[in-house]
Amino acid sequence: MKTWIKKLIALLVFLAITGICLNSAYRILSWKDTMGSYLSSVEQLYATPEDRIDALFVGSSHCYAAVNPDVMWRDYGIAAFDMAISGQGKSSALHYTIEALKTQSPGVVVLDLLATTFEQGIEGNRYRNLLSMRTSRNQYEMVMEAPYENKADYLLKWPIVHTRYRELGAYDFIDNPYNSYGRGYCYRFTVNEVIHQPGLEDLTEEVPISDSNRKWIDDFIALSEQENFVLLPVILPHEMTVGEKQIYNGVLEYLGERGIDYIDFNKMIAELQLSYLTDFMDQGHLNYYGAEKLSGYLGGYLREKWNLPDHRGEPGYEEWEESLVYAEHLITREELFQSANSADYLAGASQLDDLTIIVRRSAEDADDEIRVLRGADVLWDSASADPGKEYVTDLDYLHVLSLTLKDERYSAEINGEPVFEDERGTSVCVFDHRLGEIWEARYFAE
Amino acid sequence: MLFNSVQFLVFFPIVVLIYALIPRKARMPWLLVASYFFYMSWHAEYAILIALSTVVTWGGALVMDRVNGKGGRKSALVLTLVVNLGILFFFKYFDFAAQSLARILSVFHITLAHKGFDVLLPVGISFYTFQALGYCIDVYRRDVAPEKNLLKYALFVSFFPQLVAGPIERSGNLLKQLDRIEEIRVRDTDRMVSGLTLMLWGLFMKMVIADRLAVTADTVFDRPYLYGTCGLLTGAIAFSLQIYCDFCAYSTIARGAARVMGFTLTDNFDTPYFAQDIRDFWGRWHISLTAWFRDYLYIPLGGNRCSSLRKNLNILITFTVSGLWHGAAWNFVVWGALHGLYRILSDFLKKPVRALGDLLHIGRENFSYRLGRILITDFLVMIAWIFFRAESIRGAFAYIVRLFTHPDPWTMFDGSLYKLGLSAFEAHVLLYALLILFAVDLMKHIKKIELPEFLARQNLWFRWLVLIGMIMGIVVYGAYGVVFDSTQFIYFTF
Numbered sequence: 001m002k003t004w005i006k007k008l009i010a011l012l013v014f015l016a017i018t019g020i021c022l023n024s025a026y027r028i029l030s031w032k033d034t035m036g037s038y039l040s041s042v043e044q045l046y047a048t049p050e051d052r053i054d055a056l057f058v059g060s061s062h063c064y065a066a067v068n069p070d071v072m073w074r075d076y077g078i079a080a081f082d083m084a085i086s087g088q089g090k091s092s093a094l095h096y097t098i099e100a101l102k103t104q105s106p107g108v109v110v111l112d113l114l115a116t117t118f119e120q121g122i123e124g125n126r127y128r129n130l131l132s133m134r135t136s137r138n139q140y141e142m143v144m145e146a147p148y149e150n151k152a153d154y155l156l157k158w159p160i161v162h163t164r165y166r167e168l169g170a171y172d173f174i175d176n177p178y179n180s181y182g183r184g185y186c187y188r189f190t191v192n193e194v195i196h197q198p199g200l201e202d203l204t205e206e207v208p209i210s211d212s213n214r215k216w217i218d219d220f221i222a223l224s225e226q227e228n229f230v231l232l233p234v235i236l237p238h239e240m241t242v243g244e245k246q247i248y249n250g251v252l253e254y255l256g257e258r259g260i261d262y263i264d265f266n267k268m269i270a271e272l273q274l275s276y277l278t279d280f281m282d283q284g285h286l287n288y289y290g291a292e293k294l295s296g297y298l299g300g301y302l303r304e305k306w307n308l309p310d311h312r313g314e315p316g317y318e319e320w321e322e323s324l325v326y327a328e329h330l331i332t333r334e335e336l337f338q339s340a341n342s343a344d345y346l347a348g349a350s351q352l353d354d355l356t357i358i359v360r361r362s363a364e365d366a367d368d369e370i371r372v373l374r375g376a377d378v379l380w381d382s383a384s385a386d387p388g389k390e391y392v393t394d395l396d397y398l399h400v401l402s403l404t405l406k407d408e409r410y411s412a413e414i415n416g417e418p419v420f421e422d423e424r425g426t427s428v429c430v431f432d433h434r435l436g437e438i439w440e441a442r443y444f445a446e
Numbered sequence: 447m448l449f450n451s452v453q454f455l456v457f458f459p460i461v462v463l464i465y466a467l468i469p470r471k472a473r474m475p476w477l478l479v480a481s482y483f484f485y486m487s488w489h490a491e492y493a494i495l496i497a498l499s500t501v502v503t504w505g506g507a508l509v510m511d512r513v514n515g516k517g518g519r520k521s522a523l524v525l526t527l528v529v530n531l532g533i534l535f536f537f538k539y540f541d542f543a544a545q546s547l548a549r550i551l552s553v554f555h556i557t558l559a560h561k562g563f564d565v566l567l568p569v570g571i572s573f574y575t576f577q578a579l580g581y582c583i584d585v586y587r588r589d590v591a592p593e594k595n596l597l598k599y600a601l602f603v604s605f606f607p608q609l610v611a612g613p614i615e616r617s618g619n620l621l622k623q624l625d626r627i628e629e630i631r632v633r634d635t636d637r638m639v640s641g642l643t644l645m646l647w648g649l650f651m652k653m654v655i656a657d658r659l660a661v662t663a664d665t666v667f668d669r670p671y672l673y674g675t676c677g678l679l680t681g682a683i684a685f686s687l688q689i690y691c692d693f694c695a696y697s698t699i700a701r702g703a704a705r706v707m708g709f710t711l712t713d714n715f716d717t718p719y720f721a722q723d724i725r726d727f728w729g730r731w732h733i734s735l736t737a738w739f740r741d742y743l744y745i746p747l748g749g750n751r752c753s754s755l756r757k758n759l760n761i762l763i764t765f766t767v768s769g770l771w772h773g774a775a776w777n778f779v780v781w782g783a784l785h786g787l788y789r790i791l792s793d794f795l796k797k798p799v800r801a802l803g804d805l806l807h808i809g810r811e812n813f814s815y816r817l818g819r820i821l822i823t824d825f826l827v828m829i830a831w832i833f834f835r836a837e838s839i840r841g842a843f844a845y846i847v848r849l850f851t852h853p854d855p856w857t858m859f860d861g862s863l864y865k866l867g868l869s870a871f872e873a874h875v876l877l878y879a880l881l882i883l884f885a886v887d888l889m890k891h892i893k894k895i896e897l898p899e900f901l902a903r904q905n906l907w908f909r910w911l912v913l914i915g916m917i918m919g920i921v922v923y924g925a926y927g928v929v930f931d932s933t934q935f936i937y938f939t940f
Contacts, residue, residue, distance in 0.1 A: 014910060014914075018914050018917055021914055021917075022917075022918070025918060029922070153927055156452070158927070159926055159927030160927055162921060162922050162927060165923065166869070166871055166872070
């Protein structure tokens, strides 16, 4: 073989290996909204088979907190998806919709109007909006339209993500279970009372629509005509400022002029029976209970108005089925958290087979008893084990449970960290295999 | 356009690709265009200065060659020197001179109103001015023939790899290579790989090591009063290593880039921190500048072929001017003068120290003796760097006094040294990178071979492992992007 051919082959192999190494490093270092606060809707979108989504919800955290696709699936069989990103800006919303339309053909795109109230996002939200999308012409246009400097950094991504080497964790190397469920929805069961400013939703003063908002609306209308979907702009429930309300009024008036129907959910709080006491997580976001009410209404509205199909039982919609099972799992957990005694708690937990339950009963005048349960099965029981025998097991790839006897008392540790306080009574620790995390360590005085 | 910028990452391959594909006769004009584009990426208008310097020195050299009388040649040389040094003085030293004069006059209660010029120092002006002047002096001495081809000469002055931070090339080296530019085998892959390896190593030194060291050095030098001996020592060592890695990185990338295109530039650094005395240090540090001052200032002043007093004065003048070359501030002057004093004192103390060594039966042919000399030299160099880095002479003295009067050994144990700007993780990354630097420099010092030559002798798997490792190290751990303030190469302002 000629020398130059050998050298060319060597060069190509070298470049290929370097490319593989760089690609692997990028996958590890890349921006992942998987820390619990933000779901990686983009990743879920890319993992969704083609032509599955019936209703696409585009918007900010308001959207992924208020619109629960599980509820729409459960009640109506509508395959909904939240293409929502924290602080999603106008350009980001438009281009993520375009990105979704590359593989999906939703009949309805519901557009959260929060983006009309701000121009520049905080740095973390810029990352979320600009770093997650795959490299493409659409991504290039999104970055170039974004009102930020350092566009080259966002296009190349490396200049921003490479410093994540300081914060890498296990879920940068392996899949985070949270990434698989929700269909873009963010499960939050936190309840906080919201101080509502009465009458603001009826304020009629308006700020004339800005050029950027007008263009954004126009672009979406043009896209809906081009891609043949129904555009439904919405204001999702949140506590507004007067300034935001004035902006909304200007935008809604323009939508009226363009003949576009919209829904202002801030005016439907009573109709939806949303409670400022129990249905909000904070001033800007509904919690799970509020989202259930709103999503139920929306599902019915979409079915009634546009007759979106019922896909329940059809093959190819496993993501929605699995997400619903996951949601029910979470709901069971929330209900168990309300249990007042260990018997109820254990009875409930043992109904689920994807939990490992560690129970320790400790009394002043007796040896500790400790049991490890998986559903109704007893994996280990100190009463039947050899005296002094210790127990070690891998709960999953990242967690090791060890039970050790010290001074006639059992100590339970996960990854070397004690899970129980030194209390008398019944202590229960639950490890959730589905979520790959410890639910909680509860102590019951009985 | 910094070497460690995306722009250069695009610019350089395009330049090389076109250079390799165009007809041989077009190579020189192409490299000239590329060089001016490179320079104009900083400030386009300053291309006029480099063009002016080029034309004046080129014309001056031709005049020197054609004028027969020595007086005429000398006049042409002086005129060339005046024009070039005048430009350099105006842009680099005018404010400094005016402020210094105002300060001196204020002692006599005379007020000199000078608001300062709001001009930006043209990048690399000291480098290309000295390179052009060196050529003129060589022509004046008839060491080299004047270059008649303006295009070639313009490329000699502006050759982009070494344009903004050296090495300061001699006409006997670079200009001769330009004579043979059409004969260069551009597609010599071994040479290209060697050049690219040098560039990678330079980028590693700059982006992984120097810019991390800068964080610690800046933290300590910004508020030295917060630290005791250990912190200040760490800061001074960090700056000593930073300036080495920073400047050596630039020269290494420059040499690598030139090598890719078939040119050999002067090796500007030869493991300077392994030097055994100050003379040795200056034979290894910024070699092209040292040689320039030796040939065009020290020897014309009389060199060492004169009385001891005069020789020492020549040394002091040369080093002081060298200090001034590095920056228009008194602390640079003190830094240079201090090195001059080191040189004079080391000559003066040479015999007594040897005698003392003999008296104490200290062996000179062993590792510990050589190590001791290296450590003493590095310590003296480090003390001098404090003047270089400090904001003022007073600040440098305060730093040094505190360094010697605030012992705080407990800070070596209580984690304080991890609070000098770098997190523990970053400090560990730096430590590993410094170990790699030490290994590469030790190999160069002992085996007299550089990384590309070493790798060329290894098996494929090892070569690729090192190269890919360096690429990954730079891409992942390099200081670029949004978190680090990518510090510019320190020597650009000289």
